[in-house]
Amino acid sequence: MEQPLYQEASAEFYRQLPAKTCASCGKEMDEQCESYQSECTDCTVTEQ
């Protein structure tokens, strides 16, 4: 019965995160999508 507590703490942790910025250009990213990426969509496209 520890799972519900863990998920709640996780959600709170992500809520407190500062705006995610691109590791390449430093531009603020939308943390709602592609949260696994470290670079913004512009930089990701440029690399490919």
Ligand SMILES: [Zn+2]
């Ligand atoms: Zn970028």
